[in-house]
Amino acid sequence: MKRLPGKRGEHHYDPHQVLYLIGNINYCYLYMVNGEVILSCRTLKWFADQWPCFLRVHKKALINQAYITFCKPAGNSTDTNYVVMADQTQFEIARRRVPAVLPVLSELRLVS
Numbered sequence: 086m087k088r089l090p091g092k093r094g095e096h097h098y099d100p101h102q103v104l105y106l107i108g109n110i111n112y113c114y115l116y117m118v119n120g121e122v123i124l125s126c127r128t129l130k131w132f133a134d135q136w137p138c139f140l141r142v143h144k145k146a147l148i149n150q151a152y153i154t155f156c157k158p159a160g161n162s163t164d165t166n167y168v169v170m171a172d173q174t175q176f177e178i179a180r181r182r183v184p185a186v187l188p189v190l191s192e193l194r195l196v197s
Contacts, residue, residue, distance in 0.1 A: 098123070100136045104170055105148040116172075118152075142168055142186055143179045156195045158187075 098115060107114045108129035115123040125132075129147050133139060139147045152171040159166045166178040166187070178186050190196045 098125075100138060100149070101151070103149055104152050104172060105146060105174070105176070106132055106139070108145045108147070116174075140186060140189060142176050142182060146176045148176060150189070150193060153190070153193065153195055156187075156190045158196055 102118050104116045104118055106129060107116070111126070111128055113125045113127055113129055113132060115125055117123065129141070129145070133141055133147055138150055140150050140153075141147050148168060148170060154169045154171055154173075157167040157169065157175075166183055168176045168178060168186075168190070170176070187196055
């Protein structure tokens with residue numbers, strides 16, 4: 086019987102190959118650039134601490150800033166802000182996270 090290198094169930098992902106992560110209780114779905122979806126037993130908070138280049142836009146979503154295509158800002162205070170990713174997936178920016186997220190997006194010149 087062959088022994089697996091490293092701990093069982095432990096995987097190392099290249100953050101540059103991850104488009105975004107979706108949280109589901111204590112698990113995460115990693116959506117990769119090549120279209121693959123991987124289930125991980127880590128939480129979004131763990132990934133957010135490990136990968137500071139990712140942006141938490143919602144309670145259930147952590148996105149890679151490198152793959153943001155554009156931002157659809159709200160027209161007025163009752164509308165919702167959205168971020169559109171490279172694969173055309175839209176993520177709502179949570180109302181309470183807007184003050185932290187929009188300055189980062191304006192630095193990337195995605196919001197005017």
